[in-house]
Structure formats: structure tokens, C-alpha cells
Amino acid sequence: MAQLSMGTKFMIGSNSVAELTNIGGLELSADTKDVTTLDSGGWKQFIQGVKDAGEVSLSGFFNAGDTNGQTALYNAFTAGSILAYTILFPFGASWTFNAIVTKIGTGADLEDTVSFDATLKVTGQPSLGLTSSAGLSALSLSGTGGSLTPAFANGTSLYSYSGVTGTSVTVTATGANQTIALYVDGVFNQNLTSGTASSAITLSGIGVRKLTIVAAEAAKAPRVYEINVAKTA
The missing domain is CATH 4.10.410.40 (Factor Xa Inhibitor)
Incomplete structure (x- = not known):
């Protein structure tokens, strides 16, 4: 087709x-x-x-x-x-x-x-890769004042986490049989364990940091999720 x-x-x-x-x-x-x-x-x-x-x-x-x-x-x-x-x-x-x-x-x-x-x-x-990786079944962020929009859905790839007033955030990504990698502003940051919070990601001042999560399975196309984290205070 x-x-x-x-x-x-x-x-x-x-x-x-x-x-x-x-x-x-x-x-x-x-x-x-x-x-x-x-x-x-x-x-x-x-x-x-x-x-x-x-x-x-x-x-x-x-x-x-x-x-x-x-x-x-x-x-x-x-x-x-x-x-x-x-x-x-x-x-x-x-x-x-x-x-x-x-x-x-x-x-x-x-x-x-x-x-x-x-x-x-x-x-x-x-x-x-002829089929897509299953991707994530859950995605959440933790940071003072932050709110994830839209609500997570497996087929949605673009998110914002706005209103953050703290100095750092963590990411928890869940996906069975996935190799999950986290990039911050385009630079590899860490590999994530499914269902476990990441190490703290520093927010040094007011502005936006781009988080990219790549979920992959062998011989399948990776799934990419992007989150713009906005620190407002």
C-alpha cells in the first residue's frame, strides 16, 4: 500500500x-x-x-x-x-x-x-527495520511546579513540561523489552532503566531544555519522544 x-x-x-x-x-x-x-x-x-x-x-x-x-x-x-x-x-x-x-x-x-x-x-x-518498536507504555517527569501536556499516549511523540520552578527534573520511562536512551539538548545523557527515575537533569536558569527519549528494539524502527522542559522561575 x-x-x-x-x-x-x-x-x-x-x-x-x-x-x-x-x-x-x-x-x-x-x-x-x-x-x-x-x-x-x-x-x-x-x-x-x-x-x-x-x-x-x-x-x-x-x-x-x-x-x-x-x-x-x-x-x-x-x-x-x-x-x-x-x-x-x-x-x-x-x-x-x-x-x-x-x-x-x-x-x-x-x-x-x-x-x-x-x-x-x-x-x-x-x-x-520494517516494523516500529513497541515504544513506551508510560512516561512521567518529576520537578517542582511542572506539568506534562498532553497526557502521555504511546503514539504521541511531542510533549511540553512547563511551569517548572525547581532546579532539576527527573524522567521515568517505562517500556517492556526496550533499550531506552535519554538525550538532553541533543547530547547523550544516560541510558534509562524501564520504570526507574533518571538521574537529575539540571535546570540552571529560566529557559527551555529539550529532552529526547529514544526507545528501540532489535531489528525494529526506534520510537522517539521529545519533551520541551520550560523553567519559568
């Missing part, structure tokens, strides 16, 4: 690259080896050779403030880093792979928006 691509994310760890309009790839291919012999009956015969996962192309609008997305790709290019990436489709499937960034570009045309594009070369074998 045909599926809409709207909502597809290209992710570096827990962070999605902002303002993309196209994600191209993966395209898997394999070399062939000719094993034709005098006994092949007049037809050439082949076996599969070395496999190649190809490239992934990205294009969209340039966003200089996308520190953990577009800027992170630029930094990976300059450092020559091999990083883990995920293409997460809105219907629960995913590609997960390691890659090097081989191209970063921007463009400015008269009467048009400033564009952004990147190309990544996949290294090694990618993993195709």
Missing part, C-alpha cells in the same frame, strides 16, 4: 536535520562475478560479489541555527567522521546505517530561498 512521505525524518543520533524537502536513498547494489564454464549450456552464469549500500542525498532550506542537524553534518564532513544515521519513516519503518559525509553545499539564487544539500556515502551494511 502506498504511504505518504510527509513526516519522514533524517536523524543524527536523537536529532533530526531541520528543513529538509528531499531525502534520497538508500540504493543497494552488488557486483557480479562471471562463473561461466564450458558446461554452462550456452548461457552465462553469475554469482553475487561485493555489496554496496550507495549514497544518501539530502536537500532543503539552509538553517544556520540548526546546530545539531545541518551544522553537525558540516562538522562530520570537516572531521571525516563515520557516524550513525537513521531515516525514520512516519509509518514505523526505518533505515539505520553508518556513513561519511562527502558533500555539503548551499545555494543562493535571485528571488529564491537559500538552499542546503548534502551527500553521505554509506559504509558497511545498513539495517532495514
